[in-house]
Amino acid sequence: MPNVVVVGLQWGDEGKGKVVDIYTQFADLVVRFQGGSNAGHTIIVDDVKTVLHLLPSGILHQNKICVIGSGVTVDPDILWQEIEAVKQSGHLSDESLLRISYEAAVISRYHKALDDASEQSMGERKIGTTKRGIGPSYEERVARRGIRIKDLLSRKTLEEKLRHNLKYANFLLKEYYQVSDTFSVEDELDYLCEFGKKLKPFMEDTSLLVYSEIKRGRNVLFEGAQGTMLDLDYGTYPFVTSSNTIAGAASTGTGVGPGMIERVLGIVKAYTTRVGMGPFPTELEDEVGQRLRDVGKEYGATTGRPRRCGWLDAVLLRYALRLNGVTNLALTKLDVLTGLPKIKICTGYKYQGKIYDEYPYSETVFNNSEPVYEELAGWSEPIGEIRDFDELPAAAKRYVRRIEDLAGIKFSFVSVGPKRGDSLVLRNPFRE
Numbered sequence: 163m164p165n166v167v168v169v170g171l172q173w174g175d176e177g178k179g180k181v182v183d184i185y186t187q188f189a190d191l192v193v194r195f196q197g198g199s200n201a202g203h204t205i206i207v208d209d210v211k212t213v214l215h216l217l218p219s220g221i222l223h224q225n226k227i228c229v230i231g232s233g234v235t236v237d238p239d240i241l242w243q244e245i246e247a248v249k250q251s252g253h254l255s256d257e258s259l260l261r262i263s264y265e266a267a268v269i270s271r272y273h274k275a276l277d278d279a280s281e282q283s284m285g286e287r288k289i290g291t292t293k294r295g296i297g298p299s300y301e302e303r304v305a306r307r308g309i310r311i312k313d314l315l316s317r318k319t320l321e322e323k324l325r326h327n328l329k330y331a332n333f334l335l336k337e338y339y340q341v342s343d344t345f346s347v348e349d350e351l352d353y354l355c356e357f358g359k360k361l362k363p364f365m366e367d368t369s370l371l372v373y374s375e376i377k378r379g380r381n382v383l384f385e386g387a388q389g390t391m392l393d394l395d396y397g398t399y400p401f402v403t404s405s406n407t408i409a410g411a412a413s414t415g416t417g418v419g420p421g422m423i424e425r426v427l428g429i430v431k432a433y434t435t436r437v438g439m440g441p442f443p444t445e446l447e448d449e450v451g452q453r454l455r456d457v458g459k460e461y462g463a464t465t466g467r468p469r470r471c472g473w474l475d476a477v478l479l480r481y482a483l484r485l486n487g488v489t490n491l492a493l494t495k496l497d498v499l500t501g502l503p504k505i506k507i508c509t510g511y512k513y514q515g516k517i518y519d520e521y522p523y524s525e526t527v528f529n530n531s532e533p534v535y536e537e538l539a540g541w542s543e544p545i546g547e548i549r550d551f552d553e554l555p556a557a558a559k560r561y562v563r564r565i566e567d568l569a570g571i572k573f574s575f576v577s578v579g580p581k582r583g584d585s586l587v588l589r590n591p592f593r594e
Contacts (some may be wrong), residue, residue, distance in 0.1 A: 163188065163592045164424030165382040166490075167412040170389030171482035173398075173436035174407075175460070175469060176429040177494035177577060179205045182219035182385050184575075184585060185427070188592035190380035191227040192220030193372060195415030196405040197387030198235040198269060198299070200292040205582070212251070216241045218385050221248055221260070227375070229368050232265035233405065233415020235299040236311060238357035245364075262361060263368040264312035265417075270354055272331045272345045273298040279339035289401055289439055300404040302327060311365060314358025317351065324350050369417025376422050381592060384412040384423065390482035391436070398528070401440025409486040425591045427574065428488035430479055430565075432496045435469040437462050441529045444472035444508045458498040459580075473506040473535065476568040481521035483569060490591040492575035493562060497584070502540040505561060509568065510534035538564060546579040551586050554578075 166185070170176040183205045186192055199215040205222060214221065216236060218228040230236065241262075248254045273295030280298075281291050291297060302308040307327060313320045324347045332344040376382060386407055391397045393407040405411065413420045433454055436442055445451065451471045454460065460469035482488075499505055511518040511531035522528050541555035548554055554562070566572050574589035 174389035186220040189383035201387030231416040235267040
């Protein structure tokens, strides 16, 4: 069976946690390959809601190896809280099933302070970050002075890095951002070393681990965070996250060659949402947008912030399909549209009389264009109990088929409710 990457095709919040949770049964390893605790994956099993920020969504299954890859930036405090929480809920009874890359970046308290200060200083130009230190951590990494998980095992190495990094961070906080509180080397050193002791049993060369398991014939599900349009290079820059969110990052973020990854499962929500600032062509700032927010419970799993809601954008979907090389497609939250008399799909953008049916690289065009809509009839029948695609209301089936036509790919999965069982599994990327 092939190894599969799961990625979001919009601005995140597409329901990746549920999809990964369902397809984990066909995998031996679940590997998170980028992002940090700014991601929140919500899973509902037996009416119990679990929100994961760093642990792979496969952690709720028995006997699955869950890996936090080198491309992830780890807040050790949040990670330890999650480990304790899943243990208390009866999961992760075998600690050897959770492995953390020695090379993963580390977030400390001063990164969060820098994140908050930077965001506050932006005024109207703020990006809308979660203020969890993700950006400053990745900045240190790119500057070749970042702290890695393995550094938490060596007090001497960690002290050397902290002295260098805090000299710079404290200067920024005090002199540039005018923040009175700064950080001492000893306090941060003690703080991180304590987590180094706690996390040591989970640390491993995960690139070698995943490679070895694949060579043994084991199957891997690579789990992404956020969504394609938040990709650092290909998203709606500068309103993006600090990592590459597209499928190609599964290779660089785990240390596994691209030839070992055969399929990409892309997830699209039946409508569109985004959190934070930035352009959003199909955003609905009316009662329909509020209805989508309320019915879909569109509030951030990490921050609790209300998500901006709008109609499905097929232009962005096609762009995301191309960037990720999607081979299989999953649709989530179809049930949220139940009860709407009319449903719209954006099929193009109009700017100064010209129609764009592909994502425009001009920020001026994208930020100021009007969506070109195609309107379809809605349905009123509840669909949460349906388990056969043919039993869906005719209008719901037409809507799904129209998205397939616009995408050029058939759906492998359709979600009709929030719970694990509220799903129509039409194809299996692990067995095709």
